[in-house]
Amino acid sequence: MALDFQRPDPSSPAAVASAQFTVSRRGYREEEVRDFLRQVSVELARLLERERFLESELKALQARGPVDVAAIDEAAVTELLGAEAARVLTSAREAAQAMRDRAAESAEQIVRDASREATRLLEESTLEASRRRSDVSGEAEQELELAKQQGREMIAEVRAYRERVLTDLARRTEEARRDLERLVHERERLLGAFERARHAATDVVGDLNEFDQSLRGTGVTPPLVPPDAPPPPRASRSSDTPIFDANEYAHELGAAHREERTHEVSANDVVAAEVDPTDLGQVDVSVVSGSPATQTPSTDETSPVEPSLVEHTPVESSQIQESSLASEGSQNTEVLPTSDTPEHIAEVVNIFDRQRKREAPRATPIHDAPEHPVFERVEAQPEHEVVAPVTNRVDEIFARLRTSNTERVAKETIKDLVEPEKPAVHESVFRLRDEVVTPAVESMTRALKRQLSDDENAALTHTRAKRTSLTLAAMFSPVEEHTQRYVESIHETITSVAVDAARSLSDSRRADLRSTVARGEVMEAISDMLSSDLLRPLHERIASAIDAASGDRDALATALRSLFQEWKSQRLSIVIADIAHFTYARGLFLGCDGATSVCWVVDPNGPACADAEDNALAGATTPGEHFPTGHQHPLAHAGCRCLVVPLDK
Incomplete structure (x- = not known):
């Protein structure tokens, strides 16, 4: 097997003894050890083969004859076997033993390292799985509770809406029933x-028929009377049927009759607008044109009477006077009908015929006036007099005086008021702040949420463990240490925001500004804000939850999950926003060291606050002096988004 030049020679004992392996995080690299052991095994196999060969040679020599051992010394052995073979055999045996020992030791070390690594990975995996399981279970329980709450709210809303609809329907049904009963009752009355x-x-029709019959029998013509003359007294006539008067039955007709009269009055106004009231004074008499044929008397008084066509002819005033004088002269003279003079009988007009009101007047043929025409009295309706409203002169004078005094005082007050000038600030100041603060808020949110998740996992693990003390001190460190850990997680982000704010006003180097920010006690103020607004209320709520659980670990775990979820979803975002804006305002204030005067400016898009307006109205102030609210720079209150900038900005 070809050996790498970087690896030791396995055939050399010195090389094997000084062999070096690559050190990794978990010990020696297993592949290199395996390769080297294979090389060693190959070399050992070769040596063993060499040993068997030498043994066979030895047996052959032994077969030749016994050798005097006393006569054999080192030189003889070297002569017989060879110096090189003897050295190689000795070295091989020593190297093999050393390699076996070292390989066993290395294998044991690798096994121990692997066991420790496996144990560590198992613990980390178990902890991570537990944390994720708790997060998922907490989120699932929260979502489930939220869904249940929304479902209950929707059901309550639907039930309330159903009750409102049913109540409104019942009310409308009852009103409709009452209206129907009232209408039926009014209908009966009508x-x-x-x-x-x-x-x-x-x-009335019967009386008119009797009057016509009497006129037909006597031939007496009624005199002409001016329209403005009072009506002559009539002889009282006994009748069993009373005369209908609408005002008399107004209490019986009720609201329906009044509404109907309202509609009729509006309709009559329209008709009166179409008819010229000045024409009524000219219509003094009505000439009734009829047929010379005799009228058949009606035997039934209740039979309807057809309306006749009445021709209204204007008559001059002189003619009326002459006719009146002639009638006065012949009051005691009885005029008998003759054959030459046709008899004209006044026809009865149905005054209750509504169709007559809607129909347009039809053209009637003009006949020659008879010798003795019959006239009807037309009474002119007096116009309604407009009553002038009665006012009190003294009240008008005092009202005029009060109005004039109030207006004069208001005008003088408005002239005296001088609105204080507010320092104008360029909108780029707030735009630069938003560009710096927005990514910082996201970064701090991630960091602090991670810290809250770690605290939640630690608290849940402590709660689930048996034989642990359910106290606040056992679960968390004191508030000061707890706050310090949170401050360290956002230290770099806070420093970066403050430095960027100072660089917007100063040309100094970033390192110098970091020193200025460090001396400006920014971290101390942030620590106080985290302690008072985030962690101290959290500790108080956890202590209350522990007291409320009364040793019930499951109830305490549920309360802790809900509490941390509330802190991560609601409280944390508010606190981080205030911290980020305070840091920027503090950095901007530290960058105003070279300015002669600064002013308090209010964010036009921020929340309204009377204190901030007071500080803004204070005008220019020397850097370091307190504004009317006692602050040197924002934040003046929770949620404040104001800034302190030099006057030239």
């Missing part, structure tokens, strides 16, 4: 009122 009105109209 039917009764209409029935009484029909009876009254029937009586």
Whole structure:
């Protein structure tokens, strides 16, 4: 087998004794040891073959005859076997024994190293599997609990919505039922009122028929009366049917009648707008044109009467006066009908015919006026007088005085107010801060979440272990040591943010700025923030969970998982954001050493705060002096996003 020049010669005892192997993390490289052992075995096989050959030679010599041992010395042996063969045999035996010992020792060492490595890997794998199992189980339980909570909320919301819908449906059903009952009741009332009105109209029609018959029998023509004259007194006539009055039955008709009257009034307004009210004064009389044929008297008073076509003819005032004088002169004269004068009877118009209101007036043929026309009295409706509102003069004067005084005082106050000027800041300051803070927040979030996960795994392992003390001191180190470990995990990120903030205002070297940041006690402030906002509340909550569990390890493990999940998902992001913005503000403040004056500027996109506005209104301040809230630089409160910059920025 060809040997590598870097490997020792297995045929040389010195080379075998000084053989060197490559050292790896887990011991000697197994492949090299195996190769070397194979080479040694090959060499040993060769030597054994050589030994058998020599033994055969020895037997051959022995067969020749006995040799005097006393006469054989070292020189004789060397002469018989050869000096080289004797040396090789001795060296081979020694080398073989040494190699066997060394190989056994190396094999034992390799086995021990492999056992230790396997044990370590097994422990690490078990711990990692336990951590991942706890994480997955915690997340699964949290998701399951969240899903259950969402399901319960959805069910409660659906039930509430169902109750609201059913309640609203029941309410609407009850309202509809009441409206239906009310409408049925109103319908009955209206039917009764209409029935009484029909009876009254029937009586009126009967009276008019009797009046026409009396006129036909006597031939008396009613006198012409001006439209504005008061109506003459009528002789009282006994009747069993009362005259219908809508106002009398208003309490029975109810709201439905009032709504109907409202619609009728609006319709009448439209009709009144179409008819010129000035034309009503000209319509003084109505000439009724009828047929000269005789009218058949009706035997049934309830039979409907067809409306006649009435022709309204305007009459001059002089004609009205002459007619009135003529009528006054012939009041006591009885006029008998003659054959030459046709008899005209006034036809009855149905005043309750609604179809008459909707139909347009039809053109009627114009007939020659008879000798004694019949006129109807038309009474003019007085217009509604507009009542002027009564106002109190004294109240108007005092109201005018109050208005003028208030306006004058307001105008003078507005003129006196001088709004303080706020320092204007370029928006690039906040843009640069966001560019530095955003990646730093992500980096710190990963680092602190890793720390919280390690603490959670340690706490869960301690809780699951038997015969362990369930106390806060046994699970975690004191708050100061705990905080120091967290600060060390984000030390580089904090320093980088502060240095980048200072470099935005200073031209100094980065190493000098790192020294300035180190002297600026940034880490001490970050340590206080982590302790007060993150870790101390965590320790208090864990202590409360331990007290609430009362020795129940499963309940404590569930509470710890929920608590750490809450800290990682909710509390940590808020604390890291405040830390990152505080670090940038502190670095920016440290970079303002050369500035003569600085000012407090408010982030236009940040949360509103009265304290920050007070600091901004304070104007220019010498670096190091306190602002009105007692702070030298932000953060003035939790969630503050303000900055302190030189006036030239």
